[in-house]
Amino acid sequence: MKRIIAGLVLASAAVPAAASEAVDMRFACPAATSMPTQPPELAGLWDALLDVGGTPSFGLLSVGMTGSELGGSLALTPGVVVVRSLTSDGRTVAMVVASREGDVRFDxxxxxxxxxxxxxxxxxxxxxxxxxAQKRPDRTSARSEPTGATQR
Structure with a gap:
């Protein structure tokens, strides 16, 4: 029993030290060199990763149409914020999210x-x-035809 407790103490002591080390994250995103023929479909679910001084903050960006404009929410480790605006010209993206202290901008x-x-x-x-942020595949396009369906 003492060995088990000693092992748990050692394991728990090692985890915070390893978790507090800064991680070198590389965010490679080769930009489009020409304007796309049609605007990209930004609505959908996106997996997001924010590098906060070497500490990763993982989250989910949900984008949809609100009227004629894009909007949504961004849920990161600290909490959920509202996406006030999201615009794109096909090569660049600008997003503004609300926070208690004021707007936060992504370019x-x-x-x-x-x-x-x-x-x-x-x-x-x-x-x-x-x-x-990496867009998740659209679930509706991944669905296959129902099995057993035949055409006559």
Whole structure:
């Protein structure tokens, strides 16, 4: 029993030290060199990663149409914020999210296929952090025809 307790104490003591080490995250996002023929479909679910001084903050960006404009929510480790606006010209992306202290801005680039965005998050105090978001595949396009269906 003492060995088990000693092992748990050692394991728990090692985890915080390893978890507090800064991680070198590389956010590669080759930008489109020409304007796309049609605007990318940004609505959908995106997996997001924010590098807060070497500490990763994982989350989910949900984008949809609100009237004629894009909007949604961003849920990161600290909490959920409202996406006030999200615009793109096909090569760049600009997003503004609400926070208690004021608006937070993301300025980034899109990959040519429109499925990844990389850029910089600028907080109201001027702090800047790298962020990347990868679009999840659309579930409706991944569905197959029902089995047993035949045409006559």
């Amino acid at each position: 980034g680039s899109l990959t040519p296929d429109g499925k990844r965005m990389c850029g910089i998050v600028t907080y109201h105090g001027g702090q800047k952090f790298a962020m990347i």
